[in-house]
Amino acid sequence: MNDTASGITRSPDSARPTVDARIYPKGGLDVLSRDEVARLKDASSGGMHDLLRRCALAVLTSGSASDDPRAAQELYPDFDIQVLQQDRGVRIDLVHAPAMAFVDGVIIRGVAELLFAVVRDLAYTAIELGPEYADELESSSGITNAVFGLLRNARILKPAEPNLVVCWGGHSIGRNEYEYTKDVGYELGLRGLDICTGCGPGAMKGPMKGATIAHAKQRKRRKRYIGITEPGIIAAESPNPIVNHLVIMPDIEKRLEAFVRIGHGIVVFPGGVGTAEEILYLLGILLREENARLPFPLVFTGPTAAAPYFEQIDRFLRLTLGEAATSRYDIIIDDPAKVARRMTAGIRQVREYRIAHKDSFYFNWALKIPLEFQQPFAPTHEAMAALALHRGRASHALAADLRRAFSGIVAGNVKEDGMRHIEAHGPFQIRGDNDMMQAMDALLRAFVEQRRMKISGEYRPCYQVTS
Template identity: 75%
Template sequence: MNTTTMNSATDPEPLEGQTNTTVDASLYPKGSLDILSREEVARLRDASAGGMHDLLRKCALAVLTSGSASDDPHLASRKYADFDIQVQQQDRGVRIELKNAPAMAFVDGHIIRGVADLLFAVVRDIAWTAMEMGPEDAQQLENSADITDAVFRLLRHARMLRHGDPNLVVCWGGHSISREEYLYTKEVGYELGLRGLDICTGCGPGAMKGPMKGATIAHAKQRRTNPRYIGITEPGIIAAESPNPIVNNLVIMPDIEKRLEAFVRVAHGIIVFPGGAGTAEEILYLLGVLLREENAGLPYPMILTGPKDSAAYFEEIDRFIRLTLGEDATKHYRIIVDDPEDVARTMIAGIRKVREYRIEHRDSFYFNWSLDIPLDLQRPFDPTHEAMAALDLHHGRRPQDLAADLRRAFSGIVAGNVKEAGVRRIHERGPFEIHGDADIMAALDDMLRSFVEQRRMKISGEYNPCYRVIR
């Protein structure tokens, strides 16, 4: 339940699709969030350098503007500079106080239920991270097994892990894609939904929204109850890209590396749509995992797909992978162009093999414990100018090791494009510099240039590269 007060407009330029009024509201969460410890509440209210209030405010504002098409990490904060959120401890639970919240999150004085669910997920996950994965706990996350266990515990706490036959498809792809590509992602989602598959994405717009939207129609036709539309994000991403309104199970991981591990641990198969630097980062991360000898023979269906006009995009991705990681890397994915039904049928066949393998190896259906992810891929990468310049992008390395550093290069570009800290670094010191072998740098530069030309780097406005490739 909630009580609300409508405020007068103070900003003549609301975000696209939003009214220019704000709302004060008191919310009383139900379910797991109605029980928080006093220490958790104190951390959420703490505005000091070690507190979580600023992070809570940014993430809460992102979900309250759910559906916004902007990827500017500062836009919502500028439009709603007076917004605040406070979590209050009460004898029988907690109360969430919103001040000057975007009116678009409310209808007839009541917060939209889906928005409320996402808001409660934000409070839940930030409270959990503060208590279980704070700076004082860093020493306990120094080995691979402990990090994987931390990812598992956060997903379990978010009630994202569910018993049942494998049916969860993770869909990766760009937030800035063409209309034709977006419609194609909906068609693929529709075919997946008809076959009883649930969808997990990065929770934003574009290729993260399309598959969910298509699946909702198919699930309705099949009279499926309780379908899952899972969004996995992290603070730097959600602050720049609000969740799309279809997400009904949101989880905020502490950093990009744990987000990526969550994706590949819960997925029974992965579909990659056209995208930009973030999509390239995800592809390279998964290939870096699957190329490891420890994961040889482990079935993991991975399909790269898009409409016929996107064929050249995947050809370029494929050439880059062959040049940098070798022919063996191409065995881990299949490219299917302009055929949503074939994508769905191929994914179903792949998931059957996953099911057989999990049964044979006594692994769970809801979390892929068998997948070996090395500590090098789990440690958070902080994309400073020095760290980006030091990446070892040269031939002669093991493919999985080169994939890991290539992933970091794209992660840094994503940070420089949309994450607040990365954008600030670029503003202060100029573009990141990326060094490596001449042919790798040439291929990387060509691919990034094509992303810019195809407007895959930014939704709106002109794109100013946050990187400089040194050939």
């Protein structure tokens, strides 16, 4: 990577120092087609430039403590990025870029790698998943192939022994819980396991931070800290600085599928509505008959103070999805080493199953994900009100709609489009059976009281739950 940068200036409308820079990526992003560059530069209503600008600004402010998707744009209103195709490769021009991404006028290497990942993934999405391929994305197999293609293009899929643990949990957690996620990551790292998270702060950063120390102690050379995000989330949850493989999926559904396709086991820490969405997504899939015998270690864990949190999650899952759901997860409180041993043993079973069924180690083809879990859900007020949250439905079908309900709340909380919908039309209305809605309302109120909805400031609910 070669780059040049001008001196630090101050954007006319901002007190924050900025830098103008010209960067020449090396490795993994050497060339783009003219069509890809044209789409990235296109600032029209159907173009990618505004999306590129927002995602690039998120990685250039990597490590930010804010979860407001508008905060970075307000601090750096004059920031811009241009991608240019040259005879000898690609050039990226940054205008009024955040100075925090540079040291002595040179962009920080890890930040540069994340920036290249943004350009790579948005370019791939613009071409390979463009409107002309819409028909291919109408089938379950077509969507899975698209997820595979995105991950392969990002060079995430590597033939190797199963060792990737996905860690889910909230971006807004207390210090005690954050330290616990580091302890678990440390124990996982001591056992040679790599970490994949949603790439942001809190429970997405802690396991990676703990694992870095353990990997250093074990002299592990090939260390993977994979962050998987999507355009609506990245602006609110910018990548933490430990992420060394960033992937931007086109939407939340493909992001969730990427987690469960490449992960060999999942650890869930305390979190908010996004974590609840992830739990419901995975359990809804694992409860299907065709996945009943598929090994997939799933552990809920936290410090002693988090025990009531998981008790409430467990009660909600039993009430909505039934007792069968409880057989697919373990709850381990305040014992990081036990969590790591459980993951290690579970991943060993995954390895044996993949060998017996001739499935790849790096992509879980055997997991059957139905179309209802893959199709993007647009959380409009009409769509949220129409969710069928009633008893008598198959557990996996109910889980799919419960997942959509929590996904809509995530959008209203941290995604710019969702926030605009709430400001224009008021809170989402979520309706269903009385006991189910009471349980959901109690769970959401607990998230608010425990400050799991927002890092700072007063939280104003974007939803109303009624029976």
